[in-house]
Amino acid sequence: MFNFxxxxxxxxxxxxxxxKIPKHVAIIMDGNGRWAKSRNLPRIKGHYEGMQTVxxxxxxxxxxxxxxxxxxxxxxxNWSRPTRExxxxxxxPEKMFDSFMPELMENNVKVQVIGDIxxxxxxxxxxxxxxxxxxxxxxGLKLIFALNYGSKKEIVDAIxxxxxxxxxxxxxxxxxTEEIVSKKLYTKDYPDPxxxxxxxxxxxxxxxxxxxxxxSEFLFVDCAWPDFTEKEFRKALFYYQMRDRxxxxxxxx
Ligand code: IPE
Ligand code: IPE
Ligand code: MG
Numbered sequence: 001m002f003n004f005x006x007x008x009x010x011x012x013x014x015x016x017x018x019x020k021i022p023k024h025v026a027i028i029m030d031g032n033g034r035w036a037k038s039r040n041l042p043r044i045k046g047h048y049e050g051m052q053t054v055x056x057x058x059x060x061x062x063x064x065x066x067x068x069x070x071x072x073x074x075x076x077x078n079w080s081r082p083t084r085e086x087x088x089x090x091x092x093p094e095k096m097f098d099s100f101m102p103e104l105m106e107n108n109v110k111v112q113v114i115g116d117i118x119x120x121x122x123x124x125x126x127x128x129x130x131x132x133x134x135x136x137x138x139x140g141l142k143l144i145f146a147l148n149y150g151s152k153k154e155i156v157d158a159i160x161x162x163x164x165x166x167x168x169x170x171x172x173x174x175x176x177t178e179e180i181v182s183k184k185l186y187t188k189d190y191p192d193p194x195x196x197x198x199x200x201x202x203x204x205x206x207x208x209x210x211x212x213x214x215x216s217e218f219l220f221v222d223c224a225w226p227d228f229t230e231k232e233f234r235k236a237l238f239y240y241q242m243r244d245r246x247x248x249x250x251x252x253x
Contacts, residue, residue, distance in 0.1 A: 013234075015234075018234065022193075024066075024190060025061065027197045030206075032226060069141060094123055108138045111145070112142055112144045114149055114187060115149035152207055195217050217245065
């Protein structure tokens with residue numbers, strides 16, 4: 001059996017060499033509320049700390065040469081939370097881009113969004129659109145926020161769009177392929193995630209990228225998102241590098 005820890009007398013896992021960097025990492029940033037609760041703080045303080053983690057992980061992802069980082073920031077189901085919490089979450093893009101823009105520019109990061117942006121409050125939409133505009137010529141890491149994102153809605157919208165193309169005689173039912181479906185999703189410009197990380201110990205996908213995660217590697221880590229450090233991230237990437245991706249075939253190395 002392969003021994004993970006061979007030659008590891010000195011280097012701890014997170015210090016090991018990363019030689020197989022995933023192109024696209026997607027993260028379900030979970031556990032902000034519990035992080036706050038365990039410290040007797042209001043849940044929104046957890047979201048504020050979570051925003052600091054977004055900044056840190058973005059910088060590391062960029063320096064490691066990850067090409068796409070997709071962060072689940074607000075789901076179509078999160079509207080069911082108390083108004084105060086929803087309002088605070090909706091104010092975060094403005095708060096974040098205000099302070100983070102110089103570093104995003106310095107690191108050549110391009111901000112993108114997936115989700116139903118039209119339904120966001122006007123200030124949130126403006127903050128997001130500004131960040132997209134300001135960073136549009138950057139050529140480094142693509143930082144993609146999933147905002148008011150729901151995978152089932154994304155798939156239903158794609159189906160409607162394809163059906164309409166068939167009605168308009170732009171497409172034949174028999175020529176619908178997986179590629180055509182992929183091109184109708186919000187993620188049409190991105191490769192599928194290689195690695196999905198979810199923090200806070202929950203082991204579910206919560207309506208995130210259901211189509212796109214078909215062959216992604218999943219990693220569930222126990223720490224809450226505000227506690228997700230560079231060390232935790234490097235550890236996750238190291239575990240990814242040890243995975244054997246077979247895509248249904250055989251790997252007889
Ligand atoms: C993740 O943290 C942030 C969002 C879902 C917006 P949570 O707010 O879900 O934190 P927990 O899961 O309640 O601890
Ligand atoms: C998933 O976390 C959504 C985001 C991280 C934005 P949730 O906390 O909303 O998911 P559930 O309710 O535990 O499945
Ligand atoms: Mg949660």
